[in-house]
Amino acid sequence: MRVAVYRRAHFNAAHRLHNPDWSDEKNRAVFGLCNNPNYHGHNYELEVKVVGEVDPATGYVIDLGLLKDIIKSQIEDRFDHKNLNLDTEEFKNLNPTAEHICYVIWQILRKHLDERYDIFVRLYETPRNFVEYPAE
Numbered sequence: 586m587r588v589a590v591y592r593r594a595h596f597n598a599a600h601r602l603h604n605p606d607w608s609d610e611k612n613r614a615v616f617g618l619c620n621n622p623n624y625h626g627h628n629y630e631l632e633v634k635v636v637g638e639v640d641p642a643t644g645y646v647i648d649l650g651l652l653k654d655i656i657k658s659q660i661e662d663r664f665d666h667k668n669l670n671l672d673t674e675e676f677k678n679l680n681p682t683a684e685h686i687c688y689v690i691w692q693i694l695r696k697h698l699d700e701r702y703d704i705f706v707r708l709y710e711t712p713r714n715f716v717e718y719p720a721e
């Protein structure tokens with residue numbers, strides 16, 4: 586029996602969307618307020634979905650305590666209260682859009698969760714704007 590298990594988390598981080606290959610004018614036109622040279626912050630809400638078989642012995646797909654600890658140590662501790670452009674290796678050369686952040690988080694979690702699980706990551710940049718990887 587395959588079941589989906591979810592865990593929510595959040596982190597606050599600053600970023601600036603900018604493409605160094607473009608002029609300042611084009612960056613402002615494309616990214617608008619998110620191109621502010623002095624950065625700005627978001628309250629990111631993260632939703633991690635883990636799909637797998639229910640273990641008959643435990644009745645669990647995954648121990649949610651374990652999932653919580655992995656998200657805390659690998660994602661929250663890495664990104665919370667950071668300037669994504671300046672403080673993180675992941676976004677030194679990668680524009681920190683919600684799409685890229687979501688994908689980076691998925692890649693990190695993929696390395697830390699058993700391959701028998703399917704993983705889906707949803708990232709809310711605002712209560713109304715959110716992305717999901719992989720796309721269905």
Ligand code: NI
Pocket residue numbers: 600619625627
């Ligand atoms: Ni922004």
